[in-house]
Amino acid sequence: MYRFLFSSKWLGYLLLAAIFAAGCVFLGRWQMDRRAETLAEINRVVSNYSSAPIPFSEARDQFRNMDPEREWTQVELKGRYDTEGERVVRNRTLNGQPGYEVVVPFRLDTGETVVIDRGWLPIGNKTPGRPDSVPAPPSGEVTAIVRLKPGEPQLQRGAPDGQLASIDLPTYAGELGYPLLTGAYGLLASETPPVPDMPAAFPMPDTDEGTHLSYSLQWFAFGILMFVGFGYAARQQARNAAIDAQDALDAEEAGLEPMHSTAAAPRRRTPARRRGGRPTAEEEEDAILDAQGF
Template sequence: MYRFLFSSKWLGYLLLAAIFATACVFLGRWQMDRRAETLAEINRVVSNYSAAPIPFAEARDEFAQLDPEKEWTQVELKGRYDVTGQRIVRNRPLNGQPGYEVVVPFKLDSGETVVIDRGWLPIGNNNPGSPDSVPEPPSGEVTAIVRLKPGEPQLQRGAPDGQLASIDLPAYSDELGYPLLTGAYGQLASETPAAADMPFPFPMPSTEEGTHLSYSLQWFAFGVLMFVGFGYAARQQARNAAIDAEDALEAEEAGLEPMHSTAAAPRRRTPAPRRSGKPTAEEEEDAILDAQGY
């Protein structure tokens, strides 16, 4: 009944279904991997973002080489800002609005220097390509609470004087001409004394999981539905073949050609039966004409 499945056409259909299902499984697993990464980031935010700050002495190794699990950890720093080394970082959108971030070297009382990202500024209206103004950090001794963030890769593009293409800490150190701790920088949470004018603070990272799980389940369902559709099509083909075979058998038993036959047998005309009794007027007339040779 299902021997047609071994035909080249149906084997081709099965191969296409298998390829499509494999692609769906791959995409579903990709979405699951992205979900796992998102959940790991959410866990770091929940665990570290609002935890009590630790002193720099405990976090120094993280500024040299950041453990991904320590991202967003709050650290207390004491020292002074180096205003001459202040830079703005280009192409930093926030909530869909283009702008900049302000980074400043922070010289610690221990003699080492880290980088603090003090916040965000919108694109200026008066000076194209830069903010209208950049608030200066407080002078003198400052206590800053920052959250650890990994340095960024170098981008293959330049930046005007006083600006950076990315928070590439080794390149920033080379530009400043003195060493920085280049494993991580600090995203400012608060500082004492507070400056009169501040860049916009950074919002808390989202802890929403997103749609990765639903997309993953959808891809897996598409893969299953492909085989369901193949099975349905095969069943319909088998049913149609069974109906054709039954019609052909019934026609053979009735002595008729099958319904699907294209060659119709000629029908033999059966002569009308002759009525008994007196011949009709037409028959008598035909007899007279025959006798006269017509």
């Protein structure tokens, strides 16, 4: 019944179904990989974001070469801000609004220097391309609680004086002219003593895993449905072929049966001939009527 599946036509259909299903599986696995990355990031945030701050002595290696698993870890720093080295970072957004981030070198009591991101500022209205004002950090001895963040790559674009295109720590160190710990910087959580005017703080990262799982299940379902559709089409083809074969058999059987009639066939008149073999007028009339079926 299903021998037609071995035809080139149906083998081609099966190949197309397999290619489509393989593509669906690839996209489904890609969504699962993205979900795994998102879950790993969520786990880092949940475990590190609100953990108790550790002293700088325990985090020194992270500021030199940060372990990605330690991102968002809180660190307590003690020292002074170097306001002369303050910069604003261009093209930064917060809640969909464009603006700047304020980064300031922080000289630790140990003699080392790290970078602290103090927060976000909106685009200014007075001078194009600059914030209207940059709140000054506390002066004197400061205790800052920061969260570890990796440095950013260098961008292929410049920035005006006093600004950075990204938080590229080696480039920043080159502008300052003195050593920085360039493996990570600190995102400010709090500082003591506080100041009345502060840049906007960044909210906690989103811990929603998104729609990756539902999308991956949809792609896997599409791949399965392709074979379900192929099987349904094959079943319909076999059903139609069976119906056509039965119709042909019925027609063949109907054509082979003898015709039976309940009425006796009329006897044809056999007229007598005259002597000499020449038909009479009556015989000619009977022949005409016989030819016409009467």
